Amino acid sequence: MQTIKEILSSRLRAAFAAAFPEADLSALPLDAVPAAGESFGDYQCNAAMAASKILRQPPRAIAEQAVARLDATGLLARADIAGPGFINLTLSDDALARHLEALQADALLGVPRPGDGKTVILDYSSPNVAKPMHVAHIRSTVIGDALKRIHRALGYTVLGDNHLGDWGTQFGILIMGYRHFLDPKALETSPVDELQRVYVLSHQQCEEDPAWKDQARAELVKLQAGDPENRALWQQFIDLSLAEFNRIYARLGVSFELVRGESFYHDALPGVIEKLQSLGLVRESEGALVAFLDDEKLPPCIVRKSDGGYNYATTDLATVFSREAEFHPDAIVYVTDERQQLHFRQFFAVAKKAGAKTHLRHIWFGLMRLPEGLLSTRKGTAIKLDLLLDEAERRALEIVKTASPDMPEDQQLAVARAVGIGAVKYADLSQNPQSAVTFTWEKALAMDGNSAPYLQYAVARIASVIDKHQERFPGVDFMQEPISLDSPHARRLALRLARHADAVLDAAAQEKPSLLADHLYDLSQAYSSFYQNVPFLKAEAGLRESRVRLCDLAAKILRHGLTLLGIDTPERI
RNA sequence: GCGCCUGUAGCUCAGUUGGAUAGAGCAUCGGAUUUCUAAUCCGGCGGUCGCAGGUUCAAGUCCUGCCAGGCGCGCCA
Numbered sequence A: 001m002q003t004i005k006e007i008l009s010s011r012l013r014a015a016f017a018a019a020f021p022e023a024d025l026s027a028l029p030l031d032a033v034p035a036a037g038e039s040f041g042d043y044q045c046n047a048a049m050a051a052s053k054i055l056r057q058p059p060r061a062i063a064e065q066a067v068a069r070l071d072a073t074g075l076l077a078r079a080d081i082a083g084p085g086f087i088n089l090t091l092s093d094d095a096l097a098r099h100l101e102a103l104q105a106d107a108l109l110g111v112p113r114p115g116d117g118k119t120v121i122l123d124y125s126s127p128n129v130a131k132p133m134h135v136a137h138i139r140s141t142v143i144g145d146a147l148k149r150i151h152r153a154l155g156y157t158v159l160g161d162n163h164l165g166d167w168g169t170q171f172g173i174l175i176m177g178y179r180h181f182l183d184p185k186a187l188e189t190s191p192v193d194e195l196q197r198v199y200v201l202s203h204q205q206c207e208e209d210p211a212w213k214d215q216a217r218a219e220l221v222k223l224q225a226g227d228p229e230n231r232a233l234w235q236q237f238i239d240l241s242l243a244e245f246n247r248i249y250a251r252l253g254v255s256f257e258l259v260r261g262e263s264f265y266h267d268a269l270p271g272v273i274e275k276l277q278s279l280g281l282v283r284e285s286e287g288a289l290v291a292f293l294d295d296e297k298l299p300p301c302i303v304r305k306s307d308g309g310y311n312y313a314t315t316d317l318a319t320v321f322s323r324e325a326e327f328h329p330d331a332i333v334y335v336t337d338e339r340q341q342l343h344f345r346q347f348f349a350v351a352k353k354a355g356a357k358t359h360l361r362h363i364w365f366g367l368m369r370l371p372e373g374l375l376s377t378r379k380g381t382a383i384k385l386d387l388l389l390d391e392a393e394r395r396a397l398e399i400v401k402t403a404s405p406d407m408p409e410d411q412q413l414a415v416a417r418a419v420g421i422g423a424v425k426y427a428d429l430s431q432n433p434q435s436a437v438t439f440t441w442e443k444a445l446a447m448d449g450n451s452a453p454y455l456q457y458a459v460a461r462i463a464s465v466i467d468k469h470q471e472r473f474p475g476v477d478f479m480q481e482p483i484s485l486d487s488p489h490a491r492r493l494a495l496r497l498a499r500h501a502d503a504v505l506d507a508a509a510q511e512k513p514s515l516l517a518d519h520l521y522d523l524s525q526a527y528s529s530f531y532q533n534v535p536f537l538k539a540e541a542g543l544r545e546s547r548v549r550l551c552d553l554a555a556k557i558l559r560h561g562l563t564l565l566g567i568d569t570p571e572r573i
Numbered sequence B: 001g002c003g004c005c006u007g008u009a010g011c012u013c014a015g016u017u018g019g020a021u022a023g024a025g026c027a028u029c030g031g032a033u034u035u036c037u038a039a040u041c042c043g044g045c046g047g048u049c050g051c052a053g054g055u056u057c058a059a060g061u062c063c064u065g066c067c068a069g070g071c072g073c074g075c076c077a
Helices: A004-019 A047-055 A059-068 A093-105 A137-153 A170-181 A184-189 A191-208 A210-224 A228-252 A262-278 A312-327 A338-353 A385-403 A409-429 A452-472 A488-498 A500-509 A513-533 A543-564
Strands: A043-045 A076-082 A086-091 A119-123 A157-161 A282-285 A288-293 A298-304 A331-337 A359-365 A368-370
Touching: A004 A043, A004 A047, A004 A059, A004 A086, A047 A059, A047 A086, A059 A076, A059 A086, A086 A093, A093 A488, A093 A543, A119 A137, A119 A312, A137 A157, A137 A228, A137 A331, A137 A359, A137 A385, A137 A409, A137 A500, A137 A513, A137 A543, A170 A191, A170 A210, A170 A228, A184 A191, A191 A210, A191 A228, A210 A228, A228 A385, A228 A409, A262 A282, A262 A288, A262 A298, A262 A312, A288 A338, A298 A312, A298 A338, A312 A338, A331 A338, A338 A359, A385 A409, A409 A452, A409 A513, A452 A513, A452 A543, A488 A500, A488 A513, A488 A543, A500 A513, A500 A543, A513 A543
Parallel strands: A119 A157, A119 A331, A331 A359
Antiparallel strands: A043 A086, A076 A086, A282 A288, A288 A298
16 A cells, blocks of 8 residues: 555656656656645645746746646645745645555555565664663663564564673683682572672782682683583573563563574684685784775774684674575674764675675664763662663553552552553654663653653543443444544644554664654544544544544554554553 | 764653654643543643854755764773
8 A cells, every 4th residue: 555655656657757758757856745834735835946947937937837747546645835935735624534544454554565575684782681671771772672663563574682691701800700700699589690790800910810720720621621610600591580580671662583592593603714814805914804894994804813713704704694594684783882883884795795685774872971980880870771671661551540549459560560661662763763862750751742642642542532432322333433623623633644554664764762752642632632622422423433533543553553662552451 | 092972952862764844741821521441632831953164955854063962992891
């Protein structure tokens, strides 16, 4: 199903082509875009001004010729020319209403499936073993999960892969810490905190005591050589960490199709080096094996350290080759913070030279910091993610209890969970991923204005309207009544509903869930205004059903969009 | 030193990739509920878009130079 924007755009294209058959108009912005303001109509086209140079005619004259050939059949009420040459398009109420009815009849709500037959691997969250997840981890986790849901809605086969940090030098240090500083009781009550604690102590010892450091390195070598005792410890660290991560993922409603940490690729690393060597892509430098990227104007990329060990670039290369061989993805998308931009550009360049065919893309997001500075586990300024989620649910429960005192307690708790977690996720998703985030409790837990609870509230109110309609008018099927857009409020809402598919497409194309969140907020505002200013159940029969039907579509689309952001929509709030 | 990013209302952020009078939320001030959930709605206040040039019909958006801040720049990931 085509969106209204797509239909308008193709008709505009045809009109310009018919009006100016000899000209090359491919560089023009021929798409219809939402109008800048309500007074300018519903959509507008800005191509005439840009065409002025190519066609050597005044823009208004160009616009007039295009409009004269524009097919308005069954779609437009009017097409006006304004200002220097804007083409302002106003849909007919009838066309808009019929389009909404088509959306309502479509199981996919008019969202197209350009991704059918394509596979994307999304690499996100990827916490380090033996470190607790703190508030900064929410960004990769929640943005990655939303991107996965959005791509899936567009037909892509998406594999979410949690590329855990489960291999590397830190394990030698951790094993030493575990052997010397462990408090078994603490390990039982909060295992990851305890692993973190002994790691920090051991790390300090390393800096003060060279013998300790040597021993840590020796333990690492033993681990990597397959020593059963160290191997068992290492596995225990992973199991304990994963158990805690999974608790948090369950709270967040986030899941993965694959959980393959760095260690999964360990055995493939020597093969990667051989491949790079046989292709002549690397050479020795200062004892290390290095890929030089002068042609790409990038700094050199180390693929084997001077001590013979491998590093993250090697692992990442092995991961790409492994994924290509096993899943044949069309694209691999990494969601990490901004600090890794250079690393990804380097390793993408090496991968490409080594024959990787997959489209590799790095989606980076801004760092999260506190008003007083960076989040640091060592300085103790990091806020644990669990704590934030607890607080969000607590505050939501307070509000639920005052707003809905008659609700059964277990339902209050369920609503508080959906609202609290939703608020935290939305606070992150509604923001441009690439802007840096300063964490404040107030912002992360915002529950009014532009927030998940505002959207959830709109959905709950609609559910209530539909229930009441059934109660008061049993046997009356509102779906039998055509949608009529008889008020400015209804019309504004209708336009937002018609834009939904475009918003999903934009969010995927630009890898920005915030575009979808913005759209859903605008849609909710339009609905709330409609709700407040237009009576439904008190309206005369017929009109009443038409309005309830519009409510039903609004609820469907809001639920659809919120689900794509990973936010639950309780039927009652 | 080089590279990437950021600077928009008192605060937190949008700004459809160059389009019309720069928009929201929070805060603040005023109004709306015998009516479908007031976690709402309607309105007011609030801006030299960091600064200075440039490109053109049109610049918050592109180019150059400054200023301020963040991040990164061979053996951590």
